[in-house]
Amino acid sequence: MAKGGPLTSLSLTAEDHAQLVAWSKRPKTAQGLAMRSRVVLLAAEGRSNTMIASQLSVTLHTVGKCRQRYLDLGLDGLVDEPLPGTSRKLSDQDVERVLALTLESTPADATHWSTRSLSKQTGLGRASIQRIWRAFSLAPHRSGTFKLSKDPPFLDMVVGFHTCE
Known part of the structure; x- marks a missing residue:
């Protein structure tokens, strides 16, 4: 039946x-x-x-x-619906701001951004900065080119090394 x-x-x-x-x-x-x-x-x-x-x-x-x-x-x-859970907290503007700061500027007291310094600058959490960097394959601490440090003791050391020759 x-x-x-x-x-x-x-x-x-x-x-x-x-x-x-x-x-x-x-x-x-x-x-x-x-x-x-x-x-x-x-x-x-x-x-x-x-x-x-x-x-x-x-x-x-x-x-x-x-x-x-x-x-x-x-x-x-027929298309899959979004899964339940927390909604996205980072806006596109936040992501764009992190990328712009990472790629186009350096902090005043360092050679490159760290997650802590960028977190303090943007007001976003360190984990959010890490996720953005991972998503865009960014690693500011692994620069392929030499960057001269702006740290005063480092500059004194470089100047001292240069005069010893």
């Missing part, structure tokens, strides 16, 4: 069909999105949820959910 109510017919526009085929076959598509695309394509062919679940090795609940999300929201219903 069949369970549940009758299935709502699913018809696709040409644009939706083309997009679903692209998502299901493109190698760089997230696997969840590719699977949901296949579910909707098979449902549009008139296959039952049981047949789709069996063919794609997913549960009936998954097939029903994918079908309903497409009916309710269209293609947007």
Whole structure:
């Protein structure tokens, strides 16, 4: 005996069909999105949820959910939603400010920015500075070119070394 109510017919526009085929076959598509695309394509062919679940090795609940999300929201219903949790705290302006200071200036009392000094200058946390630097592969302390230190004892040492020759 069949369970549940009758299935709502699913018809696709040409644009939706083309997009679903692209998502299901493109190698760089997230696997969840590719699977949901296949579910909707098979449902549009008139296959039952049981047949789709069996063919794609997913549960009936998954097939029903994918079908309903497409009916309710269209293609947007198939795309992964943002995961719950804390929202992004760093704005694009904060990231841009950190990058500009790191790449275009030096602190008054040092040769390069440290996470502590840049944190004090920007008001952002040290971990935030570290994440930004890591994301953009920045390491100011590993400069490929020599930078003359502005530290007065270092300058005296360099001047003293130069006069000894």
